[in-house]
Amino acid sequence: xxxxxxxxxxxxxxxxxxxxxxxxxxxxxxxxxxxxxxxxxxxxxxxxxxxxxxxxxxxxxxxxxxxxxxxxxxxxxxxxxxxxxxxxxxxxxxxxxxxxxxxxxxxxxxxxxxxxxxxxxxxxxxxxxxxxxxxxxxxxxxxxxxxxxxxxxxxxxxxxxxxxxxxxxxxxxxxxxxxxxxxxxxxxxxxxxxxxxxxxxxxxxxxxxxxxxxxxxxxxxxxxxxxxxxxxxxxxxxxxxxxxxxxxxxxxxxxxxxxxxxxxxxxxxxxxxxxxxxxxxxxxxxxxxxxxxxxxxxxxxxxxxxxxxxxxxxxxxxxxxxxxxxxxxxxxxxxxxxxxxxxxxxxxxxxxxxxxxxxxxxxxxxxxxxxxxxxxxxxxxxxxxxxxxxxxxxxxxxxxxxxxxxxxxxxxxxxxxxxxxxxxxxxxxxxxxx
Numbered sequence: 001x002x003x004x005x006x007x008x009x010x011x012x013x014x015x016x017x018x019x020x021x022x023x024x025x026x027x028x029x030x031x032x033x034x035x036x037x038x039x040x041x042x043x044x045x046x047x048x049x050x051x052x053x054x055x056x057x058x059x060x061x062x063x064x065x066x067x068x069x070x071x072x073x074x075x076x077x078x079x080x081x082x083x084x085x086x087x088x089x090x091x092x093x094x095x096x097x098x099x100x101x102x103x104x105x106x107x108x109x110x111x112x113x114x115x116x117x118x119x120x121x122x123x124x125x126x127x128x129x130x131x132x133x134x135x136x137x138x139x140x141x142x143x144x145x146x147x148x149x150x151x152x153x154x155x156x157x158x159x160x161x162x163x164x165x166x167x168x169x170x171x172x173x174x175x176x177x178x179x180x181x182x183x184x185x186x187x188x189x190x191x192x193x194x195x196x197x198x199x200x201x202x203x204x205x206x207x208x209x210x211x212x213x214x215x216x217x218x219x220x221x222x223x224x225x226x227x228x229x230x231x232x233x234x235x236x237x238x239x240x241x242x243x244x245x246x247x248x249x250x251x252x253x254x255x256x257x258x259x260x261x262x263x264x265x266x267x268x269x270x271x272x273x274x275x276x277x278x279x280x281x282x283x284x285x286x287x288x289x290x291x292x293x294x295x296x297x298x299x300x301x302x303x304x305x306x307x308x309x310x311x312x313x314x315x316x317x318x319x320x321x322x323x324x325x326x327x328x329x330x331x332x333x334x335x336x337x338x339x340x341x342x343x344x345x346x347x348x349x350x351x352x353x354x355x356x357x358x359x360x361x362x363x364x365x366x367x368x369x370x371x372x373x374x375x376x377x378x379x380x381x382x383x384x385x386x387x388x389x390x391x392x393x394x395x396x397x398x399x400x401x402x403x404x405x406x407x408x409x410x411x412x413x414x415x416x417x418x419x420x421x422x423x424x425x426x427x428x429x430x431x432x433x434x
Contacts, residue, residue, distance in 0.1 A: 011074050012053060016046040019102045022117060072099055089115050090160070090393060093311055105136040107157055109143075110351075111193035111307060128155075143190055149183045161305040161413075162396045163194040166201045176203040179210060179405065184217035191285065191409045192350050196303050196398065199405035205289050206403060211429060215287050218407065219433040222283050234427040235420075244334045245367035249426075251419040253360035253370060254304060254389050257410050257432060258282025259329075260337055280342065283410055283432035284349070290404040292425040299420035301398045306355040306412050308394040317384055319345065319354050326375045329359060333368035340375065348411050355412050360386055389414060400428075 020042045024030040030038060060069055068082050074096055075085040087096045089105065090113070097103065097115035106116045106125055118137070125137035126144075138144065138155070146153050156164045165187075167177050179202045191197045204210045212230060215221050221229050235249040245252060259282065267277040293299065310319050328340035345354050361372040361382065374381050388394055408415065410432075420426055 009050065009054070013046060013050055015073070016049050017042060019117075020045055022102075022119065072096065089113055090311070091115065104134075107136060107138045109139045109141055109193060111161065111305075113157070143186050146183055146186070149181050151177055151181055151183075157194075158396060160308055160393055160396060161194075161303065162196050162198065162398065163190065164198045164200055169201070176201055178202065179204045179214060182214070182405075184214060187407050188218050188285070191407045192348070192412065193307075195305075195407070195409040195413045196301075196396070197407045198398075199407075200401060200403070202403070202405065205405050206291055208429070211289050211405075212431065215431040215433055218287060219285065222432040222434065224432075229431055231430045232427065233430050235422055235424065237423055239366060241333050241367060243367055245365055248367060249420050249422040249424070250365055250367070252417045253362035254302070254386070254414050254416045255359045256282055256357060256414055257286060259339075259359050260335060284434045285432065286406075286408045286410055286415075287431045287433060288404075288406040288408075289429045290400045290402055290406075291427040291429060293400050293402055294420035294424050294426035298418060299400070299424075299426045300418045301400065302390070302395050302416045302418065303398060303408065304389040304395045304414040306414075307353065309356055309388055310354065312388060312391060312393050314384070314388075317381065321377070322356075322381075323354065325377045325381065328373045328375060330371040330373070331368055335368040335370070340373075346411065348409075351412070353412070356385075356414065358385060358389070358414055360389070360416070 024038075024042065030041065033041060057069075060067075068084055071083055071085050072088060073085065075083050085096055088100060089097055091097050092112070092114070095114070098117060100115075102117065103115040104118055106114050106121050108114070116137070121137045125139050128135050128138050144155060152168045154166050154168060156166070158164065169176055179199070182199060182202065187197055187199070199205075208230075215229070223229050224231070231246075233246060236243070236247045238247070259280070261281050261283070262278040263281040264276040265279045267275050269275055313319070313322075323345045325344040326340075327342050327344055328338070329342075331337050331339075342357065344357060346357050347353070348355050359370055359372065362368075362370045372382060
């Protein structure tokens with residue numbers, strides 16, 4: 001069969017052999033055979049499987065000539081022209097992963113999901129149970145052990161990105177633990193690859209003093225001239241063009257916080273030894289608590305992941321090409337400012353991964369408008385970026401619940417908000433920190 005098979009058949013036959021060895025390792029009858037007998041038995045079973053596979057492919061080719069065949073197996077360029085390989089679980093670009101009946105899900109510390117054979121991760125990952133049943137494997141790390149803080153919690157991974165952490169409680173005998181028990185430095189570290197990190201079901205989260213005090217456990221809290229350390233984000237019903245769209249009920253553009261925050265950096269020359277230049281210096285993180293939600297089905301916060309953006313960025317674009325791109329903005333209203341020379345790609349200070357820095361062009365507003373200019377590449381890049389940032393494979397559509405705490409990495413993630421009913425109770429408190 002090997003000499004008569006095309007490349008696809010070679011690949012599939014090798015996979016059958018590999019998995020038959022693993023599957024039959026749990027068969028008492030198979031284990032009773034000698035090594036030579038085991039090899040013969042596996043090859044015979046694989047040949048029968050290949051015959052059925054070939055018969056199935058031939059039946060499709062003869063009876064469904066006008067169709068595209070979808071497959072969860074790898075295909076070569078020399079294989080059938082109507083066969084398209086797809087992955088059931090999004091993984092690294094070009095990787096299909098294993099078939100569902102031969103694999104499980106592994107969650108790695110870099111935030112990625114992949115399908116693996118359990119034997120490949122038993123030593124490095126922890127088996128996670130849901131409702132008493134084995135569910136997936138998660139990389140072993142002290143970041144997921146909160147017992148030193150006296151907390152027993154569950155970590156629920158979201159698609160395509162994000163993490164919800166809930167306490168395990170049992171009614172009155174085990175009430176919601178206080179937010180003061182949260183291990184804030186672990187939460188900060190988790191946010192580097194799992195943002196947004198949501199803490200749901202803890203008590204005291206709408207206590208202003210507790211919320212502000214907990215921010216200092218996360219890092220260096222920033223103070224803003226407009227409002228101090230904490231912004232109250234709610235609709236103020238101010239229709240003036242000079243008002244801030246953040247405190248309105250409007251939808252907002254996809255952006256990172258701090259696009260207008262600069263710091264002076266020494267830039268001396270022989271002629272001007274005291275010269276300084278302004279360098280963009282946005283905050284590293286956002287910290288929210290949800291005081292009240294918008295009416296159901298509105299007021300979502302959307303989070304777009306740089307890692308997933310690069311994963312799905314189509315040709316002719318690439319991170320190498322975009323790494324050279326600079327851009328600028330022309331802003332009106334509350335944010336009136338002209339910017340230029342902004343880097344489109346920056347490196348994350350912790351993970352060193354490339355991160356997208358972007359502000360969506362915006363005119364769908366009665367407040368500040370933003371025009372974006374690509375300075376040294378094709379203007380078609382604007383539409384390519386905007387379209388992909390809202391792709392469901394890249395962007396989490398998050399629905400708030402009252403009392404939610406949320407920590408988000410402002411370097412690796414972009415975010416925005418959908419519109420909601422004007423004058424509603426929706427209210428968030430927000431603190432920035434480094």
